[in-house]
Amino acid sequence: MEQYTPANSVIYLEDIFRVYHMGAEEVYALRGVTVGVHRNEYVAIMGPSGSGKSTLMNLIGCLDTPSSGNYFFNGANVAGLDDNELAEIRNKEIGFVFQTFNLLPRSDALHNVELPLVYAGIKKEERLERAYQALEMVGLSDRATHKPNELSGGQRQRVAIARALVTRPSILLADEPTGNLDTKTGEDIMRFFEELHAKGNTIILVTHEEDIAHHAHRIVRIRDGKVERDEVTR
Amino acid sequence: MKFIGDTRESLSIALTAVRANPLRSTLTMLGIIIGIFTITLMGAFLNGMDHLFRQTASSMKTDVYYVDKWSWGGGDWRLMRNRPDIQEEYLNQLQAKMTTAASFSMSIGKWGQNVKYKNRSVQFVTADGVNEGYLQTESMNIQYGRFFTSAELLSARPVCVIGYEIASKLFPNTSPLGEVIRVSGYPLQVIGIAKRVGGLFSVFTIDNTVVMPYRTLQTAFGQKHQSVTIGVKAKSVEHKLDTKDELEFYMRQIRKLKPNDQLNFGINNQDQFNEQIDKISGLLSTVGFLITGLSLLVGGIGIMNIMYVSVKERTREIGIRKAIGATRRSLVFQFLYEATILALLAGAIALALAYPVTVLANNLLLSDSDLQIAFPIAYAGLGLGLAIATGIIFGLAPALRASRLDPVDALRYE
Numbered sequence: 001m002e003q004y005t006p007a008n009s010v011i012y013l014e015d016i017f018r019v020y021h022m023g024a025e026e027v028y029a030l031r032g033v034t035v036g037v038h039r040n041e042y043v044a045i046m047g048p049s050g051s052g053k054s055t056l057m058n059l060i061g062c063l064d065t066p067s068s069g070n071y072f073f074n075g076a077n078v079a080g081l082d083d084n085e086l087a088e089i090r091n092k093e094i095g096f097v098f099q100t101f102n103l104l105p106r107s108d109a110l111h112n113v114e115l116p117l118v119y120a121g122i123k124k125e126e127r128l129e130r131a132y133q134a135l136e137m138v139g140l141s142d143r144a145t146h147k148p149n150e151l152s153g154g155q156r157q158r159v160a161i162a163r164a165l166v167t168r169p170s171i172l173l174a175d176e177p178t179g180n181l182d183t184k185t186g187e188d189i190m191r192f193f194e195e196l197h198a199k200g201n202t203i204i205l206v207t208h209e210e211d212i213a214h215h216a217h218r219i220v221r222i223r224d225g226k227v228e229r230d231e232v233t234r
Numbered sequence: 235m236k237f238i239g240d241t242r243e244s245l246s247i248a249l250t251a252v253r254a255n256p257l258r259s260t261l262t263m264l265g266i267i268i269g270i271f272t273i274t275l276m277g278a279f280l281n282g283m284d285h286l287f288r289q290t291a292s293s294m295k296t297d298v299y300y301v302d303k304w305s306w307g308g309g310d311w312r313l314m315r316n317r318p319d320i321q322e323e324y325l326n327q328l329q330a331k332m333t334t335a336a337s338f339s340m341s342i343g344k345w346g347q348n349v350k351y352k353n354r355s356v357q358f359v360t361a362d363g364v365n366e367g368y369l370q371t372e373s374m375n376i377q378y379g380r381f382f383t384s385a386e387l388l389s390a391r392p393v394c395v396i397g398y399e400i401a402s403k404l405f406p407n408t409s410p411l412g413e414v415i416r417v418s419g420y421p422l423q424v425i426g427i428a429k430r431v432g433g434l435f436s437v438f439t440i441d442n443t444v445v446m447p448y449r450t451l452q453t454a455f456g457q458k459h460q461s462v463t464i465g466v467k468a469k470s471v472e473h474k475l476d477t478k479d480e481l482e483f484y485m486r487q488i489r490k491l492k493p494n495d496q497l498n499f500g501i502n503n504q505d506q507f508n509e510q511i512d513k514i515s516g517l518l519s520t521v522g523f524l525i526t527g528l529s530l531l532v533g534g535i536g537i538m539n540i541m542y543v544s545v546k547e548r549t550r551e552i553g554i555r556k557a558i559g560a561t562r563r564s565l566v567f568q569f570l571y572e573a574t575i576l577a578l579l580a581g582a583i584a585l586a587l588a589y590p591v592t593v594l595a596n597n598l599l600l601s602d603s604d605l606q607i608a609f610p611i612a613y614a615g616l617g618l619g620l621a622i623a624t625g626i627i628f629g630l631a632p633a634l635r636a637s638r639l640d641p642v643d644a645l646r647y648e
């Protein structure tokens with residue numbers, strides 16, 4: 001297996017720390033994480049509650065910045081980027097799927113999926129076409145005009161996945177995407193992730209269910225803010 | 235630049251905000267509604283006044299100077315009271331010397347009289363005792379009947395010419411000609427009716443005046459020796475200031491004033507009136523803008539409050555938008571846009587209220603007045619512009635707050 005370097009990885013984290021300041025108290029959510037992800041890898045991040053998984057994902061997704069350490073995205077050090085450049089990476093390079101779906105409640109499925117393209121500055125016509133295609137890909141083209149509260153949990157998560165993929169990002173990040181779904185619906189979502197991976201997508205998934213994690217090809221285990229084990233599973 | 239101006243979404247969000255808390259929203263918008271409503275109605279009124287003004291100004295005798303004991307422009311009241319009276323003889327002296335005057339008149343005016351005919355009466359009428367020059371200096375036209383003959387003017391015949399307003403109030407259905415009216419108790423026969431002047435200040439014009447021979451007035455009011463007013467009409471409107479200078483020169487001569495002495499008489503002109511009017515409408519618009527400004531301030535603070543609440547309620551949405559690539563700038567625009575839509579909504583309501591008010595005011599209150607008001611498009615536009623500005627100015631702080639939220643914190647927000 002080729003070694004991970006900033007140059008050959010989509011994502012390369014180098015000795016990352018993330019400290020939260022709670023008044024006088026310092027909470028170390030991450031304490032020296034070094035991990036790389038190659039293009040078209042399918043990685044599961046596992047670990048007990050509070051071990052720092054979400055913190056790590058937020059850093060990878062450029063929603064948060066590390067207290068120390070370096071983060072290279074597609075070879076470029078994220079620390080040197082300004083707010084607009086980070087917004088652009090979030091928009092174009094990263095698709096984020098959340099445990100709680102995080103759809104805009106007042107907007108219908110199509111508009112939710114279209115929104116990243118709005119921020120990408122794409123024209124209305126193309127936006128609608130691409131949003132519609134993305135909905136079709138997750139099998140929800142017939143629910144385009146439904147609001148989130150008119151959709152089942154699984155359907156909502158598929159809308160969220162369509163939204164994450166509509167800008168054709170380099171990487172798909174999913175923080176416990178099946179956490180709020182029943183087992184069967186969760187399995188549907190996982191099958192879909194596998195298809196995406198087969199089509200060449202890079203996926204990082206946080207879960208604490210072994211069954212779910214074993215869909216991935218590599219499992220990174222975290223404990224107390226550190227990488228405990230990093231193994232290729234298939 | 236990526237302009238996130240999804241009008242329909244912003245409008246629906248603004249409407250949702252209104253629906254979610256109708257009382258607060260209405261109170262908020264009330265400030266803006268009152269502000270825009272005020273400026274629109276004030277505009278309607280100012281426009282109407284302005285129009286009327288031009289109409290009135292053309293009927294105003296700005297080329298006539300009045301030598302009077304009192305100066306119209308104001309001044310020390312006690313000083314003016316102690317000035318010597320303007321004597322009848324001055325008329326002949328001025329007439330003999332002045333070269334730039336077209337006509338002269340002499341009159342005594344009595345303000346605030348009442349006029350009665352049978353059971354009808356009119357209050358606050360001016361009674362003018364006049365000589366033959368009055369027709370020219372006052373540009374008075376007789377519509378019905380006639381002016382006084384020389385014989386009538388020299389004697390104290392109890393005859394009069396009345397203005398249009400007096401005629402129409404005392405004689406709504408019949409002809410006044412030949413009838414006897416009582417001017418502050420003194421009976422006078424109506425021999426003529428002056429043509430209507432109209433305009434803003436009909437109370438100050440011939441319309442509201444009873445004109446009688448000079449001697450008649452003296453008899454009626456029983457004062458032989460008192461200060462008169464001498465009217466001097468300039469030959470040329472363009473060179474009326476020459477006439478004024480000439481008049482002042484000869485009056486100084488008559489009064490034997492040294493070059494450095496202060497005038498002990500007034501030379502009055504209706505331009506002075508116009509200045510006063512300008513001051514009044516200036517004051518009116520100042521008050522109007524003040525009310526508007528205060529209301530907009532209140533409304534703006536309300537908008538700011540609504541927007542802060544909206545930002546708080548939608549913290550999670552802001553987090554989502556940031557997570558999928560919204561820049562700070564696009565979020566600022568989004569919230570500014572919503573604040574502006576809210577303010578514009580209020581502005582639109584204000585205009586929707588102001589429009590029928592202008593129509594009703596015209597039809598009910600001003601139906602037989604010369605003051606006519608129309609919906610002032612320019613002021614309405616100004617109003618909407620101010621609404622937009624209010625939305626932007628007071629939406630800015632909440633919008634900036636929204637744009638600066640930390641995405642992770644915002645997504646965590648319950």
Ligand SMILES: Nc1ncnc2c1ncn2[C@@H]1O[C@H](COP(=O)(O)OP(=O)(O)OP(=O)(O)O)[C@@H](O)[C@H]1O
Binds near residue numbers: 022051
């Ligand atoms: N905003 C914050 N302020 C303070 N401490 C925080 C904050 N976010 C996370 N932490 C702390 O950092 C540590 C890691 O949190 P994180 O959310 O990354 O855990 P996790 O592995 O995702 O847990 P879970 O499986 O329950 O989602 C925890 O101890 C948590 O209390």
Ligand SMILES: [Mg+2]
Binds near residue numbers: 053054055175
């Ligand atoms: Mg977590």
